[in-house]
Amino acid sequence: MILDGLKIANNRNELLKEKIEKEINEGLKKPKSVIILVGNDPASKIYVNSKIKASAKVLIDTELIELSRETSEQELESLIEKLNNDKSVDGILLQLPLPKHLDEKKFINLIENKKDIDGFTIVNQGKLFQNIDATYAATPQGIINLLDEYKIDVKGLNAVVVGRSQIVGLPIAKMLIDRNATVTICHSKTKDISFYTKNADLIVMAVGVAGMLKAEMVKDNVVVIDVGINRVDGKLYGDVDFENVSKKASFITPVPKGVGPMTINALLENTYKVSRLNNNKK
């Protein structure tokens, strides 16, 4: 069965829109986020445009600030400071990747924790690891929402996460452990990834290598979540050889229209959450 991320995300976005609409009629202001895009990465532009479009649909205001790829550390720092102090701004998102000369960790951590709609700051990541309510990273949260929507209970499953990034691999592993899965994290230095994936009930692929997970690397009835978005000759491919792995899987996400739209939905839900913590009256 294909896990239809686009359909589920659209349903959740519609519910969010209804909630926000009702609250606007009751006197609350629209949530507002500011997206900072540094440089001309074409994929980042696509993602940022999707975020802006999706926000508008659910009545979240967005402002896009585009900076040149030569932006200095100082310029970016003062912009983030200004937005932190701007009461009309509920959420701040710094689109990644940044150009090489800008240290991603440094700038992410300049964002005020309560405006960090990506859930990337040290404090918000730390809260995930200490089970304290916060905004959690949108991609792993979107995966959990998708599993929940399809009532896929991960309790007791052998889960293998391939990829150990701060924004996907590590947080999804923690979220799966919290739901009582037994989790193994594989990465580029793992000697034999298929040794682990062959025994997995659930696999999350988040490495950025097109078609890396092959049918012979999985067992029957596995649940497969594909986070990869790889552009090859203008076409999109996930990290999973979908055509062949889908023949063995019980559930599998497609690329596109799987995890991507769920990521955007989770981001919108985060933006709503932080704005209402500010309890914004008009």
Ligand SMILES: Nc1nc2c(c(=O)[nH]1)N[C@@H](CN(C=O)c1ccc(C(=O)N[C@@H](CCC(=O)O)C(=O)O)cc1)CN2
């Ligand atoms: N500040 C952030 N930067 C980045 C994040 C993030 O969560 N926060 N994640 C990724 C990119 N990303 C969001 O920014 C993202 C990637 C893909 C999609 C998506 O909807 N993909 C579509 C296909 C779209 C296309 O490329 O044509 C799909 O899978 O259906 C949404 C968000 C890195 N940077």
